[in-house]
Amino acid sequence: MGNEEIRIKMAEYHVAKPPHVLVTLGLGSCIGLALYDKYSKVSGLIHYMLPEGNGKKNTAKYADTGIPFLIEEMIKLGAKKRNLVAKIVGGAKMFSFGDENSVMNIGQRNAKAAKKILKKEGIRILAEDTGADFGRTMRFYTDTGEVKVTSYKRDELII
């Protein structure tokens, strides 16, 4: 598998080509979205926190500004939009209080935002590992397009 891990923190994104591995640790209600062009091997990963920025500037924090921006950056690196496919990880509900509260459903809203935006961009979602109530670490291997998800409460999953 690829080496040279590039760590992506909350509200950040990165684009890369092989042999890099794009990694984001500790996804809770945030979403880690991987985009891949298997022909050019251009890869992108964004770790966003909220669905909408309402016109704010901080692009990678929000799905609505971050995802289109990520696509643009990948195209600059040589990706073709029509070749892009997506894998979505995260969007968990880390705490439950017994009473539903929209702030605590942010994980679901984040996952929905990814699907809505990707549909609009015409990008197919190949796989997802979202929801539930546990944290996830995501490793995106740019040479193969594989995403490995590790969690404390569950066996390793490759999607």
Place this chain on the structure above:
Amino acid sequence: MTDDFTLDSIQEDALKEVGNIGAGNAATAFSEVLDRKIEIDVPSVQIIPLEDVSTITGSEEDHVAGVLFNVTGQGPGNILFIFPSESIKYLVKVVMDKEIEPDEMGEMEVSLLKELGNILSGSYLKSIGDMTQINMIQSIPGFSYDMAGAILSSTMISASKTGDNVLLIETEFMDGERKIEGYFFFIPQLESLKIILNSLGFDNNG
């Protein structure tokens, strides 16, 4: 209204003082429950950029217990406790006289941590309420034992909606020589922060 909010050093000192008094009361309550003398380290008040939040307590992948309270009323926000694994073992030993690995925590141990969180949070909010005359009500606790990064980031989201930074009042507890590593975060929403500062005598343009 701008999303960027900076504290000058006078405001920071005022919030530290609020944090100090709140933490002092919490330590007293903690002492009573544990039947030991617990002291607090001087709390730090920080405005932290969001991207740094996930690593405040160490690595994002460290397994920690998180006890979370929603705070409603006039000064809404959150209170979050983080207990790293060593602290969980220590607290369970002191209170329940049991040796456990945190991975093996059962309902009773989880209840203990929630209850500790409840007591600490309650006394903290009461003293802030007394000082500022702001009514703050805490919810029942939510609990998670998982990666620190996942817990921290998920909690900060509501605070982050109003800006790119989060205010944290961080407190550490000492049992004699021994530091009980535990992080106590008071995370007021931006509007609440302004209300608190206002009640301490600062105007809202600070």
